[in-house]
Structure formats: C-alpha cells, structure tokens
Amino acid sequence: MILDVDLTSEVPIYQQIRDRVVEGIAAGDLADGDPLPSTRQLAVDLGINFHTVNKAYDQLRREGLLLITRKSGAVVQRVSTADFAAGWRGRLKTLLAEAVAHGLDEREVLAHCEETVRAFEEVRA
Structure with missing residues (x-):
C-alpha cells in the first residue's frame, strides 16, 4: 500500500497517515495480518519524523485496527x-455539520455517502 500525504495540508501528517490506513482497510487493500512498514522506515520514505508515524500507529492501535508487537x-x-x-x-x-456549514444540501450529502459506501462494497464483492 502506498501512503500519500500532503506535507502542505492543514490536516496533521499523523492524521493523514491514520486516515490512509483506515481507507486502505475499508477498500480491501489492507487485510488482517498485513504488515505495515516500521515507523522508522515509513518516516524515511515520507521524509518526516518517526514520532509522527508512531503517533498515527498508536492511534490506530487504540482504535482497534493495528496490533503492535516487538516481534x-x-x-x-481489526478488533x-x-x-x-x-x-x-x-x-x-461533525463531518455532516461541516457539509451543511459549507452549503451542501441533504440530497448532495446523502449521494456522496451512498457513493462512498458503494465503492467500498464493490471492492469487497
């Protein structure tokens, strides 16, 4: 799995890493048992501090999506x-509030939600 992060984004890098891993799991690109790069290796690959990757991995661990062991x-x-x-x-x-605050109407929001869920279902089919 290739993780794309935008170093100029307002979204913190650790959050982008976490989000890309979650999307990879949902899309079927990452399955139970698949290893992720070490924090140091991913940090080198992305040109960032390894503590940033560690923060993302720890968040995923707390959310029940990663198992982290020394071995x-x-x-x-997924737990x-x-x-x-x-x-x-x-x-x-919060996401729906952002959509409404930016002027998206209910039909548009629901259409985006249905499209996204369908895309994940198609990958798993």
Missing part, C-alpha cells in the same frame, strides 16, 4: 471496540 511490528488486526460506534457517530456528526 512482528505493526500488523493490521471490535465497545466505544467505536459512539465515537464514530460523533465524528460523523
């Missing part, structure tokens, strides 16, 4: 967490 490093391992649904709904509310 195997960072490996995709259902009890707090996921509540946290996800809160983030969704």
